[in-house]
Amino acid sequence: MIAQPKPRPGKRINDPEGMRKKVLDVAEDAFQARGYHASSIGDLMAAAGVSGGALHHHFPTKKALALAVIDERVAAAVEETWIAPVLAAASAREGVRAVFEAVAAQLEQQGFVRGCPLNNLAHELSLADPDFRIALAGIFAGWRRAIADKLHADQQVGKDEGTDPERFAALTVAAYSGAMSMAKATQDAGVLRDCLAGLERSAPSPSQGALAARRRNRILPRPGTP
Amino acid sequence: MIAQPKPRPGKRINDPEGMRKKVLDVAEDAFQARGYHASSIGDLMAAAGVSGGALHHHFPTKKALALAVIDERVAAAVEETWIAPVLAAASAREGVRAVFEAVAAQLEQQGFVRGCPLNNLAHELSLADPDFRIALAGIFAGWRRAIADKLHADQQVGKDEGTDPERFAALTVAAYSGAMSMAKATQDAGVLRDCLAGLERSAPSPSQGALAARRRNRILPRPGTP
DNA sequence: TTGACAAAACAGGACAACCGGTCTGTTTTA
DNA sequence: TAAAACAGACCGGTTGTCCTGTTTTGTCAA
Structure with a gap:
């Protein structure tokens, strides 16, 4: 078994700041590498390993995410x-x-x-x-x-x-x-x-x-x- | 009645060079004003008054159009x-x-x-x-x-x-x-x-x-x- | 400490709009 | 009469956003 951080099925740990940081990390990287329009939020979700609901909770729109970046x-x-x-x-x-x-x-x-x-x-x-x-x-x-x-x-x-x-x-x-x-x-x-x-x-x-x-x-x- | 160029129903005049120039005109302008990704070919077709078939005939892909621009x-x-x-x-x-x-x-x-x-x-x-x-x-x-x-x-x-x-x-x-x-x-x-x-x-x-x-x-x- | 409870945090599906490209068919032109 | 030029519908995939639930967490009275 690979030692992943916390893939336990029954448990979940809320980490708002960490998740927000993770999204900003991948967004910053994607915007730099591909630009704003060429980076879909689907790509960002996959790259960050974040669900749609979570992303929408921290950044309601793509524009809000870009402004934060x-x-x-x-x-x-x-x-x-x-x-x-x-x-x-x-x-x-x-x-x-x-x-x-x-x-x-x-x-x-x-x-x-x-x-x-x-x-x-x-x-x-x-x-x-x-x-x-x-x-x-x-x-x-x-x-x-x-x-x-x-x-x-x-x-x-x-x-x-x-x-x-x-x-x-x-x-x-x-x-x-x-x-x-x-x-x-x-x-x-x-x-x-x-x-x-x-x-x-x-x-x-x-x-x-x-x-x-x-x-x-x-x-x-x-x-x-x- | 407004005097439009040639809206006659029964007649059509092929103007390959003129149509190509018209498409390049609007594409150049749109790319400059909104950028490549933010300019859809639908917008360009509407702005140039060109049908999808015509545009595809002169520029098979969006990339080809951009390269021409x-x-x-x-x-x-x-x-x-x-x-x-x-x-x-x-x-x-x-x-x-x-x-x-x-x-x-x-x-x-x-x-x-x-x-x-x-x-x-x-x-x-x-x-x-x-x-x-x-x-x-x-x-x-x-x-x-x-x-x-x-x-x-x-x-x-x-x-x-x-x-x-x-x-x-x-x-x-x-x-x-x-x-x-x-x-x-x-x-x-x-x-x-x-x-x-x-x-x-x-x-x-x-x-x-x-x-x-x-x-x-x-x-x-x-x-x-x- | 506990238990209740509202808010925050997160999951995941649904959806309408739109994208770019292709396809078939018609008209013009060499 | 064949190729070029054009018209317009069509399609699968993607986009960003929203929506309904579920889980976690903080709060505060008991």
Whole structure:
């Protein structure tokens, strides 16, 4: 007999939080791999091992599920992959460089590119529903704000003056988003390095210790796809 | 009686090319506005006023229709919006600037943003099917090549040396793609101008006549949505 | 502690609408 | 007169949602 968690016939254990998390896990993965419309709730139920009634109890509609994925998972992915590393870096430019390189390295090691979760959903859902659009736009805004604030903090210490923080943040987010789009289409992460190199041409930096902030990134979910 | 084109009951005129064009028109528009999966062939038939048999005669499957849209329409849009204006400009940098500004201006005048057709479909279809991915990657490649070649030609005349053409092209395409992604999510084309400004910081340009190449762009299709 | 009881959590089937594709048949055209 | 072009019905499968039950769990008086 295989030792499964709790396949006992006569007993059942209610685990609302665990079940909700399990559904969000598979939904996040499916939306990232196949997109929103191409992921049926039947697929999600099967992948998560959740009954229709249970899923409907936690997420009344598919839209509600997607909104939860956006608010809780996509936002967290941006926070973990971009905002936290940039804030922890020695400077904004250094943080941006570290993230670009870390993501490129992981993608190359991984061997395939599924794209940026935020941009993937943004393209598919921004025009589909105002609620989707507002949620996604908010994540973009937070992303840009974090970078702009970091650069502004740098300038308070005399670093990197002469660069407009808002423009720098916009260009950084755009370059990364577009690079991931191309990387996904070409299945080649090299374009990330090209864009980073082009981006750093505009740096007035003299020279700084190149201590790469080694942080795990989370643009691409679980490597093991069962 | 309303004067319709040809609603005569007893007569019919075969117009293969016209019917094919009509289908591609509505498909291009629907894919841009709602995406591939959200556009049913029933919707397309109704919008184009085409029977199921006719549509199936020209495009046996939905995938075949999408591939035709990509090869004939999306590629043409990139050519018209980006490649031709850049090639016609005084320099690569000048062409890039002109396109960014022209697109931003049109979007602001239009009042809403539907995004870049290439990136819209790239995000939704790149992982869905290898044929889609290859077709889309090819358009990206042509786009980058045109910009890189233009910059290389500039350098043959001594202009803008010290800039790597491939990297410049990659960054330009990425910045535009990402900016359009954000513009779509925020429904605000201002980010295009922010990115352009950030992009031009890396220019070693002394000064050149700012003759804006005024060309119609075609990122967003027909303004009138019936 | 117990027992009652309402709410939450979960199971699983039912259903109408819709999807994309196919099929047969008719009309036009080379 | 055969092939191309078009019309329109048809079908099996899928979609998202709802619905009716059943089980578990928390609560609170006794």
